[in-house]
Amino acid sequence: MSQSTPALRLENIVKTFPGVRALDGVSLEVLPGEVHALMGENGAGKSTLMKVLGGLHQPDEGKIIVSEQPVRMASPLDAKSKGIVFIHQELSLASELTVAENIYLGELPKKRFGLVDWQKLYAQTDEILAKLKVGFNAKTRVGDLSIANQQMVEIARALTVDAKAVIFDEPTASLTDAEKVVLFDVIADLKDHGVGIIYISHRMEEIFKITDRISVLRDGSYRGTLVTAKTNEDEITQLMIGRSLDLSRNVNHNELGDVALEVKGLSCGKLYRDVSFEVRRGEVVGFYGLVGAGRTEIAETLFGLREPSAGKILLDGQETRIHSPADAISKGISLVPEDRKGQGLVLGMNCRDNMTLPQVDDLKAGPFVAEGAEVAIFDQYRDRLDIRTPGWKQTVGNLSGGNQQKIVIGKWLSMHPNVLIVDEPTRGIDVGSKSEIHNLIRELAGQGYAVIVISSEMPEVLHVSDRIVAMYSGEIIRTFTSDEVTEDNLIQAISGITPDKAA
């Protein structure tokens, strides 16, 4: 590979935030036409390194070299003009504007007098959208799109300029399998055109599928670069967290208790129909299906966010109606939502207050909030979930994506619910903490909680569930016990292929 000059090089980048040394002399080299993975635990500094490259942060020390020229990325616009395109980890879209305006945000095509050249804008956008094979058009309002489609809008931005390097920061976190295929095609295409690609992901199977080399960060420092074809999961994990992980399938079943939650013939308009299932104490039930299969909507109904149009919900054998989230919480149901930024966190608040938000009422000492008790809860779950933050005073918006997710999980765990529903619990979470969270879910079930896990990741549902409910287009196709289930019959069930009754 030494014959080609690198598309870009980062040398000894140092970046500190108050109380955090986020990057401690990190170097990275990306060749043209290479897909270079950047891996590391939550909070290792991946996004920060990319923000330095993308002109969003100025490094304290170190050099950025693009096409052999040392450069300074003064601003995001500057970085873009130097050929660096950054697809952000968190959606970075203006929801009231159209798809076209978002794709060309900051660089709308101009006519004379500063007028927008709408014709050109829509024509160019249509061209890009055709390549991405998406089901919406240039004039759709972004706020009307699903999260997955919004992610596709972000990805479309990579195709707008003549890029030297494109950074994808966890682009697949909310994509369906079909959309992933499209994304990988896009990446292959960019690669063929000699674009260097930096690809951040916690998903091993993707890393092995599309990347050429892997660089690993740990606690803000550079740990080494591996050639994908010559390495394995274990070696990467070793570099990332300094130990190996046991990722084998869960086998030990818990003692099952009474039925904690039973749902009979539940329907909600067009979203899902005639859904029946039960969850016992001590049991983990996984809900698997494509994005849009109706799983999240069922969870939202159980949490009082949606009104069912038919059917019954029974808690501990008693029929109940759940009027609101507050009602759900008082009846012992907790939901860890799918969209942490929009639904799970108050980004401007500190870590402790976010974690104890649903229970401040119960933590009172006289008329005042009992700060000591709050800190105690925070400390307990920080240790348990290994949340990386300089302290409880840190604003949640400043945490790395994965650590934000852990705060949300900690928040609901600290409520000691009877029925815990987790929607995509490990989206954006590194392998180490992922297995930590999986263990935690098993452990909670072991303590007698009834747990529902909604996930689009097959290894995850297979790993944590005692039973798996397969959904397709708003209906339950089949419920598997962990003995019956195989990857094949699960895939069949969720793609709407009628299951072989005899099997």
Add this chain to the structure above:
Amino acid sequence: MEPGTLSTFLKRGAIWGFIVLQLVFFSIAGKYLSLSDTAFMDLDNMLLLLKQSAPIGIIAVGMTVIMINGNIDLSVGAIFALAAVVMLDSMTWPVFAGLGDWVIPVAWALALLTGIVLGAINGLIVWKTGVDAFIVTLGAMLGYRGLVFMYNGEQPTSHLNWTLVDFAEAQFLGLPTAAWFLLGTVAVVWFIMNRTVHGRNAYAIGDNREAAVNAGIRVGPHFLMNFMLIGFLAALSAVVFYSESGSVNPNDGQLYELWAITAVVLGGTKLTGGSGSIISTLGGVIAIQLLRKGLGHIGADTETVNLVIGLILIAVLFLDRQLNLKGKQELRV
């Protein structure tokens, strides 16, 4: 129909529906309660209404831009007064004595320039210090008003120029001058917000500032331009109004900022920025003026009028919220 179209339509159309409702109500109620015997929907009455809407209306158009951009400007009433003082007073300055009626465009230009400069000061402070626009313009409101008082104490500043009065009282194609200024402002600013890169960026910044920054949009200069625009419009409003009246009290224009914001909000612009429409703001302005006139027509006093407007504002925001919640439930793709 694309998803979201219905709720958008309802929201856009709502203010005009409200206006029609008022017209019908006051016409009918007027028959029984009115003290005068002219019909409420009399053409002259409606033209007068448009003219009376102009001062607040022109400012409200600017306020819409500021609020779409995610800011607020509380200093517009003070800018309005200061621009008026500059216009009326400059016509008496000895340096311009030889100009005759040519002093009019000079005085106008000075007044408009005052507005632009004051707006630019607000914009620069917001840009360079990063202090919230609410605080900055609150300070500016007090400061600029102070300048008005320093100018002439408690005394009104007066100067009547009959050419100017004739111009202000003229009608062109049946519409009074002030109404033309209002409609012209609406048209031009609508064009800026919907057709120019600056306008679209202003929407993007108000909608998701972080996304805009990430995309390389320079937020500060856009803020500055919009504050200069609203400063200009506040001054334009003063120019239109005082050309006719010829006398400004140091307290004039007080609460204009709040009336402008009320009109903007009635027109459906989000307080948090990112969404709003100039045309709907015009609707909001007309609706308020109609309400004032209508309630006056059926014999209510000013206090009652303010109370009713306040209640309606809250009701509108509540309805808007309900509508939005519905939209979220049903319309996600």
